[in-house]
Amino acid sequence: MKDTIRLRPHHLICIINFDNMGYNAEFTENLRRVKEDVEENRVIIKLVQGQDDVCKKCPLKMECSKSGYTRELDRKVIIATDLDYGKVYDAKKLMDMVRKKISWNIMNMICENCAFYYKCKQIFLSKRTRGA
Secondary structure (H helix, E strand, C coil), X not given: CCEEEEECCHHHHHHHHCCCCCCCHHHHHHHHHHHHHHHCCCEEEEXXXXXXXXXXXXXXXXXXXXXXXXXXXXXXXXXXXXXXXXXEEEHHHHHHHHHHHCXXXXXHHHHCCCCCHHHHHHXXXXXXXXXX
């Protein structure tokens, strides 16, 4: 039986575009492990509102919990993907579906104010041109 990880919707995009960059070493290592577990299909994913398994190592989690910014990111991903909070998804199927539904225009609209926007943009566009 696979372990269940808790992810907020916008972290699905973060996982797809993650390239060993983060707020600090502890956060980056945690996100790398989450990405690896998701990509290797070792887990199932439960979509949650609020802090998740990526947030637990974030140095900004207290500021985020007081801000509506991350809730808005999540809302946009939910709308773009037709996903539901509280549901449990097979990691591989979920990530394949997110990759298909999140076009550059949608990612641009969702992520344009993120601190990692320009790095993720490069990664996203390079994957699209390589057909990944």
